[in-house]
Amino acid sequence: MTYLVVDACIKCKYTDCVEVCPVDCFYEGENFLVIDPEECIDCGVCEPECPAEAIVPDTEDTSDGKWLKINSEYAAKWPNITVRKDPAPDADDWSQVKNKFDEHFSTKPGTGDE
Template sequence: MTYVVTDNCIKCKYMDCVEVCPVDCFYEGENMLVIHPDECIDCGVCEPECPAEAIFPDTDSSVAQAWLALNHQYASSWPNITRRKTPPADADAWNGVPEKFDAHFSGKPGEGE
């Protein structure tokens, strides 16, 4: 089992989860984060820290399972992030907006550390 970041992180990118991760398995994209499933130790400390409630165990639902491949793909090319940064100014406005992936996901890497 691993944890995955799902579409509610898109354009929210709060990053509270990054600070509590004991193995630094978060990777930063332009407008969301992902978890590297091969590095995640399944501790679950990140899940309750996410204000957007965008983190789930991959066993939670078919939705989370579908996000496993995306998390793996982008964690392999985006920069690692180990500390919390300031979230986007409009993060709260995007929190809870449904179906953000098709219209708003960016595959571009974030800035990293």
């Protein structure tokens, strides 16, 4: 099992989860974070830290494995993030919006630990 970031993170990008990860397996996009499933040690410490409840075990992925594919693909493309940053300015407004992926997901990388 691994943990995955799902679309509740889009346009919120709280980084409380990054701060507690013992293996630094988070990667940063412009408006979303992902977990590298190959690096994740399944400890679960990140899950309760996410205010948007955007981190789930892979057993809660869609039947087609959508989130595993997205997390794997973008972990290979985006920079690693290991330090906490401020969330998006309007994160609290976006945190309750459902089904954000199709309209709001950005493939652009974030800045990582810069």
